[in-house]
Amino acid sequence: MTTDQSDIIMPNLAGVPTGRRFRIKKVHGQGEIRQRLTDLGFIKNEVGSVIREALLKDPIEIEIKGAHVSLRRSEARLIDTEDVG
Amino acid sequence: MNFQRGHRHRHGHASTTAFDYAKPIRIALAGNPNSGKTSLFNAITGQHQHIGNYPGVTVEKKSGRLDYKNYHIEIIDLPGTYSLTAYSMEEVVARDFVIREKPDVIIDVLDSTNLERHLYLLLQFQELSVPLVGALNMSDECDSKGIRIDHDLLSTILGIPLVKTVGSKGIGLSRLLDTAIRVAKGNLPTDQRHLNYGDDVEAAHNQIIALLETDPEFTRKYPVHWLAIKLLENDHDAIQKVRREHMQTDLVLSETDHVRQHLENHFKEDSATIIAEQRYAYITGAIREAVTIARSRPAMDWTERIDRIVLNRFLGIPIFLLVMFLIYQATFGLGNPLAGYISDWFAHLAEIVRNLIPAGPLQAFLTNGLIAGVGGVIVFLPLVILLMLGLSLLEDTGYMSRAAFVMDKFFHLFGLHGRSFIPFMLATGCAVPGIMAARSLVNKRDRIITILVTPFMMCGAKTPVIAMLAAAFFPKNAGLVFWGVWFFGWIVALTIALIFRKTLFKGDQSPFVMELPPYRLPSLRSVMIHMWQRTLAYIRKAGTIILAAAVIIWFALTYPKPTIDSQPIADRSGSELSLSNPANTVAHPLRFSYAGRIGRGLEPVLKLAGFDWKLGVSLVAGLAAKEVIISTMGILYGIEQESPAATEHSDLTSVGYQISRDPAYSPLSAFGLMIFTMLYTPCLATLVMVKKELGSWKWAFFQAGYTLGIAFLTAVIIFQGGALIRLIF
Numbered sequence: 001m002t003t004d005q006s007d008i009i010m011p012n013l014a015g016v017p018t019g020r021r022f023r024i025k026k027v028h029g030q031g032e033i034r035q036r037l038t039d040l041g042f043i044k045n046e047v048g049s050v051i052r053e054a055l056l057k058d059p060i061e062i063e064i065k066g067a068h069v070s071l072r073r074s075e076a077r078l079i080d081t082e083d084v085g
Numbered sequence: 086m087n088f089q090r091g092h093r094h095r096h097g098h099a100s101t102t103a104f105d106y107a108k109p110i111r112i113a114l115a116g117n118p119n120s121g122k123t124s125l126f127n128a129i130t131g132q133h134q135h136i137g138n139y140p141g142v143t144v145e146k147k148s149g150r151l152d153y154k155n156y157h158i159e160i161i162d163l164p165g166t167y168s169l170t171a172y173s174m175e176e177v178v179a180r181d182f183v184i185r186e187k188p189d190v191i192i193d194v195l196d197s198t199n200l201e202r203h204l205y206l207l208l209q210f211q212e213l214s215v216p217l218v219g220a221l222n223m224s225d226e227c228d229s230k231g232i233r234i235d236h237d238l239l240s241t242i243l244g245i246p247l248v249k250t251v252g253s254k255g256i257g258l259s260r261l262l263d264t265a266i267r268v269a270k271g272n273l274p275t276d277q278r279h280l281n282y283g284d285d286v287e288a289a290h291n292q293i294i295a296l297l298e299t300d301p302e303f304t305r306k307y308p309v310h311w312l313a314i315k316l317l318e319n320d321h322d323a324i325q326k327v328r329r330e331h332m333q334t335d336l337v338l339s340e341t342d343h344v345r346q347h348l349e350n351h352f353k354e355d356s357a358t359i360i361a362e363q364r365y366a367y368i369t370g371a372i373r374e375a376v377t378i379a380r381s382r383p384a385m386d387w388t389e390r391i392d393r394i395v396l397n398r399f400l401g402i403p404i405f406l407l408v409m410f411l412i413y414q415a416t417f418g419l420g421n422p423l424a425g426y427i428s429d430w431f432a433h434l435a436e437i438v439r440n441l442i443p444a445g446p447l448q449a450f451l452t453n454g455l456i457a458g459v460g461g462v463i464v465f466l467p468l469v470i471l472l473m474l475g476l477s478l479l480e481d482t483g484y485m486s487r488a489a490f491v492m493d494k495f496f497h498l499f500g501l502h503g504r505s506f507i508p509f510m511l512a513t514g515c516a517v518p519g520i521m522a523a524r525s526l527v528n529k530r531d532r533i534i535t536i537l538v539t540p541f542m543m544c545g546a547k548t549p550v551i552a553m554l555a556a557a558f559f560p561k562n563a564g565l566v567f568w569g570v571w572f573f574g575w576i577v578a579l580t581i582a583l584i585f586r587k588t589l590f591k592g593d594q595s596p597f598v599m600e601l602p603p604y605r606l607p608s609l610r611s612v613m614i615h616m617w618q619r620t621l622a623y624i625r626k627a628g629t630i631i632l633a634a635a636v637i638i639w640f641a642l643t644y645p646k647p648t649i650d651s652q653p654i655a656d657r658s659g660s661e662l663s664l665s666n667p668a669n670t671v672a673h674p675l676r677f678s679y680a681g682r683i684g685r686g687l688e689p690v691l692k693l694a695g696f697d698w699k700l701g702v703s704l705v706a707g708l709a710a711k712e713v714i715i716s717t718m719g720i721l722y723g724i725e726q727e728s729p730a731a732t733e734h735s736d737l738t739s740v741g742y743q744i745s746r747d748p749a750y751s752p753l754s755a756f757g758l759m760i761f762t763m764l765y766t767p768c769l770a771t772l773v774m775v776k777k778e779l780g781s782w783k784w785a786f787f788q789a790g791y792t793l794g795i796a797f798l799t800a801v802i803i804f805q806g807g808a809l810i811r812l813i814f
Contacts, residue, residue, distance in 0.1 A: 027358070032172040033596040038361045039167035040598060041202055055398050056494045059597060065201050068388075070490045071598040072497070 011083070013050075013062070013076035021049040022081035029078040041065030042079055109150070109157035110269045111186070115179060115210060116194030117203050118165040119483075119602035121222045124611045125194055125252030126162045129262070136618050138780070144178045147618075153262055161188065167202075169209040171322030174529060183213055184307060189269035190216040192261065194252070197221045198230055198603075200376060204368045207245065208280065214308045216268045217245050217275050220261055224249040231379030239375035245275055253608045280367040282360060285351060289317060289344040296340050300332040316341045317348070318357040388603040392487070401491040408484065409510050412475040416468060417514040417545070423467035431460030449643065458635035461710065462628040465517055465770065466620065472511065472518040473619040474612065476525065479507075481607030481615075485525055486599055493597060499579040500586025502531040502597070509535075509578065512542035516771040519544075520778055521619075528595040534585045536775055537788055540767035541578035543571045546711035551759050553715060557741035558755040570759050577764060577795070630776075634769040638709040640679075642702075642717075647677040675720055680705045694761065694800035695754030704761070710768050715740055753807040757800040765796035 016022045024046045027037055041064045048064035059072045116122035127134075130149025139146045147162040163182060164175035171177050183191065193210055195203040200221075210217055221236055240247040246264050250257035267273040281287065293313040298304055307326065315323035316337075327337050345356050352359050395404055435452040442448045479485045489503030496505050504526050512519030519539045526532040543551065551570050555563040675681045684701030691701050699721045707714040722743040744750060750758075766789045767775075776785040 030355075033598070034355070035168065035170050035172050035357070036596040036598045038358065039205070040600060041365075043358070043362055043365055052392075052396060053398065054396075054490055054494060055402060058494050059490060061392075061396065061490065061601060066199050067202055068392075068601040069598060070486065070601050072493070075596065075598050 010080040013079040013081050014060075014073040016050050016076075016081055016083070018050050018052055018060075021047060021084045023047050023084050025080040025082055027079050029075075033075060033078065037071075037075070037078070040069050041067070042069075047084060106155055107157070109159045110190070110266060111188045112158060112160045112265055112269070113163050113183065113186075113188040113191045114160055114194065115163045115191055115206070116165055116220075116222075117167055117196065117206055119600060120165065120194040120196045120203060121252045122162070122165055122194040123615075124608055125220065125222060125250060125258075126160065127608075127611045127614050128252050128255045129258055130160055132614065132617075134614070134618060136622055139178045139182070144174050153259075153266075156266060158262070158266075161186075167206060169206070169213075170318075171320050173527075177322055180213065183210070183215055188215070190218060190265045192218050192220055192265055194220045194222050194250075197224045197227045197234060197249075198232060200234070201365075201368055201372055204243075204371070205364060207243070208364050208368070211243075211245065212308075212311045212314055214310060216271075218261070218265050218268055219243070219245050219247040220250045220252075220257075221247050222250045222252050225251045225254070225256070233377045233379070235375045235377075239371060242371045242375060246273060253605075253611070280364065282363045285348060286317070286359060286363065289348050290314065292344055293317065293337070293341055296333070296337045297327075297331070299336075303327075303331045306330070314360065317345055318360055319345060320357075388483075391604055392601070395484075395487055396490060401487075405488055405491045408479075408488070409507070412479070413510060413514065415475055416471045416511065416518065420467040420471045420514075421545070424464045427464050427467070428460055431456055431463070434460075453643070454636045454639040457639065458632045461635045461770070462624070462631050465515070465623070468515055468518050469521070469623050470616060470620050472521065473616045476507075476522055477612050477615040478607065480525060481605065481611065483602045483604045486601050489597075489599070490601065497597075499583045500590075501535060501579075501582050502526055502528070502595070505531065505535040505582075508539045509542055512539045512544060514545055516540045516542065516544050516767055517774050520771060520774045521623075524778060527599075530590045531595050533779060533784065534582050534590065536778060537585060537784070537791075538578040538582045540771055540788070540792065541574045541581070541764060543574050543763065544711070546768065547762055549712055550707075550714050550762050553741045554744070554755050554759050554762075557745040558750075558752045566756070566759070570763055573760060574763050577799075581795070630773045631770045634773065635709055638680075638706065638769070641683075642675060642678050642680045642706055644678060647674055675702060675717070693805070694757050694797060695751070695804040696758065696761075696800075697749045699749070700758060704765065707762070708766060708769055710770070711762065714762065718744060753811075754804055756807075757803040760803060761796045761800040763796075764792060764799060766790075766793045 010025065013022065013024075024042060024044055026044060027034065027042055029037070046064060048062050051061040051063055051068065053060045057073070059070050060076060062069050062071065062076075114122060114126055126147065126149065130151055133151060134147055134149045137146045137148075138144065144164050149160045149162075151158050151160070161182070163179040166173070166176045166179055169176050169180045182188075191210055193207045195207065207217070207219055219240075221234060224234075227234060236247045236249060246268060248257055248261045248264050250261055264273065268275055282290065290310075290313050293316055294309050297309050297313060312323055312326070316327065324338065328334050331337055348359065349356050354362075394400060435456045438451050438456065439448060442451065479488070485504065485507075488507065491503070492506045493503030496503055505523075507525065508519040508523040510519075511522050516539055519542065520536050523532050523535045523539065526535055552563070552567055555566040555570070559566045676685070681698075681702050683705055684703075685698040687701045688696075688698045691697065696704075699718065702721065703714045703717040706717040719740045722740065744755075766772075772785045772789055775788055776782050779785070
């Protein structure tokens with residue numbers, strides 16, 4: 001599915017502060033990046049947490065599905081989330 | 086084990102089909118990256134490995150043979166993948182291998198501590214309808230993490246035999262092989278059923294299967310069930326297969342589109358995602374039943390503890406630089422003296438041959454051509470071995486991903502990847518190991534860009550050339566000029582990388598998203614095997630071509646010899662010989678060689694950058710190895726040298742002395758020459774390595790050409806621009 005412009009207002013993973021837990025509402029993007037995110041466990045309703053960020057606040061480290069994953073903020077922006085503490 | 090008990094009745098009729106013991110059982114080893122697949126492979130096959138490439142691609146293919154009980158077994162190590170989509174070469178290779186080569190059984194290696202993710206790949210292999218065994222690897226780590234897997238139950242749920250293993254310690258291997266053999270022989274049926282994707286998807290799926298089955302030829306070749314799922318997922322490679330080989334291409338594809346659209350409209354979701362979510366949901370269910378995690382989690386998680394320091398926002402980069410410094414020191418600090426011994430030894434060998442065989446073409450070929458050429462290959466060995474040791478340590482411990490995490494932001498600005506730093510850093514020692522190191526870049530495009538710009542670094546062979554010129558022409562500011570040139574190499578590398586990203590690879594988004602695997606202590610055995618294999622591959626593949634190239638360059642510098650009467654005539658006729666400089670009146674045989682002719686032929690063009698024919702010859706010779714530029718200049722100035730290695734130091738200063746006194750050059754043209762040397766076509770060993778790593782001469786030739794163009798353009802701009810400025814002021 002293509003990204004609806006109206007979805008932009010949803011909070012996304014790029015904005016989740018370090019240490020917070022989140023639940024994935026929707027994953028945008030297409031093709032390879034979408035597939036990689038799926039492979040590493042970024043799917044709807046999955047709960048994860050933001051572990052840390054690199055020096056210039058990018059990339060970020062996420063814990064999801066029992067593993068640690070690193071992604072750029074531009075990629076994190078594809079993932080709509082809600083805060084779960 | 087439960088499944089063994091369940092099938093004990095097999096003994097009754099196992100022998101009804103005669104088993105051909107002479108024919109090897111072919112086992113394909115699959116698994117996620119970081120599943121411990123490689124150490125399991127090493128533990129099973131030991132030294133008996135063969136490394137090659139999958140046909141037509143640069144994906145490495147490792148295989149091994151062993152005799153186990155009464156069976157000949159061939160094990161093929163499939164590339165490590167998370168999935169079986171068509172987005173990466175590795176995944177396409179893995180699935181095509183299974184479809185085309187039909188291995189007797191697949192062992193999927195699973196990280197027991199992270200089954201949720203690893204079962205995702207297992208399910209996709211199950212969809213391929215192949216005999217399958219799961220290895221619950223790293224099972225020892227489960228205990229310490231409080232994870233308990235009821236593997237009998239899990240095996241029953243999945244319909245796939247599971248065996249606990251610890252690859253790094255060689256535990257569970259015979260049970261794994263026994264199980265795999267039984268599955269391969271058909272004595273232990275694995276469940277070929279697949280998970281239920283829900284009524285809507287199943288209906289769509291069945292529709293596509295019915296369409297595919299209209300071509301029996303096609304369905305014999307491909308597992309229909311799997312292909313139908315792939316078509317639903319809009320997998321471009323699967324669509325390609327139908328387009329090329331199915332009788333009813335249009336019908337199948339248009340109906341598939343229709344069915345897929347319908348599904349996507351219904352679920353308001355992309356079809357691949359619908360299917361992926363179903364797979365994950367199924368896995369979650371299976372794990373909920375068969376896996377329990379002790380609530381009281383162990384007090385310390387070593388990986389997290391280390392990462393708190395290693396990936397700390399402020400400590401991350403200093404630690405990374407320290408690690409790089411150590412690897413660099415280990416590679417070159419230890420490797421260069423060893424390389425020195427090797428080249429001394431070859432010089433000594435040449436000396437012996439010179440004494441044994443009378444002077445003449447044969448002696449010259451043996452000493453200057455063959456022995457020097459073989460030496461040129463062997464001299465890299467210490468660097469290659471040490472580098473491979475360092476790299477496999479970085480990779481196997483899990484630090485490589487951390488390095489990428491720490492460095493990514495900076496390199497991403499230039500269209501590169503965090504991991505591009507390692508090739509760059511190593512190339513400041515030698516571009517050959519630098520280019521080898523680029524294989525840690527998973528994405529092909531990242532790898533190509535990195536390899537294309539890596540040789541702009543100041544390598545160990547360019548260093549003496551630049552240093553000599555800096556000292557000769559800028560005696561007061563030699564250090565400053567040297568570092569300026571060094572820095573200029575970096576600027577060009579990063580700028581060109583950015584240009585390539587914006588032009589050649591325009592619009593290509595290489596995902597950065599990657600796993601940060603838990604830190605692990607690699608087994609000595611794995612590291613040693615890895616190192617040894619790479620070294621052999623270097624000698625076999627690169628060594629032979631480097632040797633051939635060295636002999637060709639030697640030939641071009643030596644032949645044709647000036648004939649007795651042509652020499653004085655040529656001496657008198659050359660207009661440049663009327664100049665007063667002694668170097669130009671020396672009618673060295675080099676002048677008449679093919680390389681000399683090329684140099685002289687190029688002179689009109691080289692003049693634009695302020696170079697003359699002597700530099701032309703030297704730069705052509707420098708294609709063999711950049712430090713040869715100095716020794717060729719030395720020959721042209723008639724500086725006698727007994728052994729290149731022994732007199733290198735004095736040689737260097739005397740060439741510098743001669744060249745600085747040569748009226749053909751000015752500080753301006755010398756500066757242009759330094760920049761040219763820094764940027765122009767990499768040495769042949771590097772180009773051969775590029776061909777080996779990228780799998781085609783196309784990129785090697787492209788690199789040879791574009792670097793030459795950039796180097797020449799820059800040198801001309803410096804020379805002409807400098808002359809213009811002098812004219813104005």
